[in-house]
Amino acid sequence: MAHGDSALLILNQKAVPTTVEKPTIEQETKSEEELDLPWHVVVHNDPVNLMTYVTMVFQRVFGYPREKAERHMLEVHHKGRSILWSGLRERAELYVQQLHGYLLLATLEKVS
Amino acid sequence: MDICRESDALQISDLDPFLAELLRQIPASTNPEGLPAAEQRVFSAPADMKEKQLCSEWKTYVEPELRRLFQSATETVTSDLAQLNGNEKSLRNCTLRIPLDHADAWLNALNQARLVIAAKYAFTESELNDHYHSPVGSRRDLGLFQVNFYGFLQEFILRELDNN
Numbered sequence: 289m290a291h292g293d294s295a296l297l298i299l300n301q302k303a304v305p306t307t308v309e310k311p312t313i314e315q316e317t318k319s320e321e322e323l324d325l326p327w328h329v330v331v332h333n334d335p336v337n338l339m340t341y342v343t344m345v346f347q348r349v350f351g352y353p354r355e356k357a358e359r360h361m362l363e364v365h366h367k368g369r370s371i372l373w374s375g376l377r378e379r380a381e382l383y384v385q386q387l388h389g390y391l392l393l394a395t396l397e398k399v400s
Numbered sequence: 401m402d403i404c405r406e407s408d409a410l411q412i413s414d415l416d417p418f419l420a421e422l423l424r425q426i427p428a429s430t431n432p433e434g435l436p437a438a439e440q441r442v443f444s445a446p447a448d449m450k451e452k453q454l455c456s457e458w459k460t461y462v463e464p465e466l467r468r469l470f471q472s473a474t475e476t477v478t479s480d481l482a483q484l485n486g487n488e489k490s491l492r493n494c495t496l497r498i499p500l501d502h503a504d505a506w507l508n509a510l511n512q513a514r515l516v517i518a519a520k521y522a523f524t525e526s527e528l529n530d531h532y533h534s535p536v537g538s539r540r541d542l543g544l545f546q547v548n549f550y551g552f553l554q555e556f557i558l559r560e561l562d563n564n
Binding site for chain 1: 525547
């Protein structure tokens with residue numbers, strides 16, 4: 289008897305052959321490695337939002353001291369974007385949601 | 401117009417009818433409906449559009465929450481602006497008191513309005529930075545004046561929050 293890939297043949301005590309279906313293993317949508325990759329929280333330049341407002345938002349959302357918040361604000365202003373935070377996706381999403389609540393242009397970027 | 405801190409409120413006094421009317425227009429100006437560019441700006445994508453699942457889930461779960469947040473801020477501002485009701489046709493100057501605990505709602509609604517107006521008229525960065533723009537001569541000029549006036553109010557509120 290040939291053993292197929294999809295079934296296992298088991299002989300019980302009475303030697304009656306019984307077939308047991310091979311369990312179906314759900315394919316994971318994302319590999320663990322992919323899930324562990326950090327994500328960046330990026331804020332993009334926007335000519336409408338005031339510089340003082342952006343600084344206040346960075347202080348409130350990330351708890352950064354004013355100097356650090358201003359440094360990021362100036363990076364956004366001069367370079368067009370700044371990475372505000374990097375880490376696990378769930379927390380990064382929460383930060384982006386908060387930033388959108390303050391109407392800042394913010395996105396999540398997977399670290400490549 | 402005079403603007404100052406009065407114990408637990410921000411007070412805008414000696415408001416002439418023109419500026420009072422601009423304040424009354426804040427709630428209506430926050431509405432991005434019918435303006436795709438404004439809608440896209442106020443509810444911007446959370447990631448590159450290649451992240452299809454993330455963007456789609458965001459639209460389903462996060463965007464409604466943001467809409468509620470923005471709506472709530474606008475309602476707070478609308479209720480404060482009721483102080484100006486009844487003065488629409490008067491040429492007398494008036495006063496508006498903004499409770500300090502409404503400051504965040506005001507910052508949010510002013511920001512919504514500024515973003516929607518800027519998207520509506522597609523103002524360039526240099527236009528937005530031109531604070532010495534010539535007098536209002538068109539609806540577009542009026543829009544730019546509104547963006548700058550609301551920005552001035554935001555600056556004042558931020559300064560007072562900082563001093564608080």
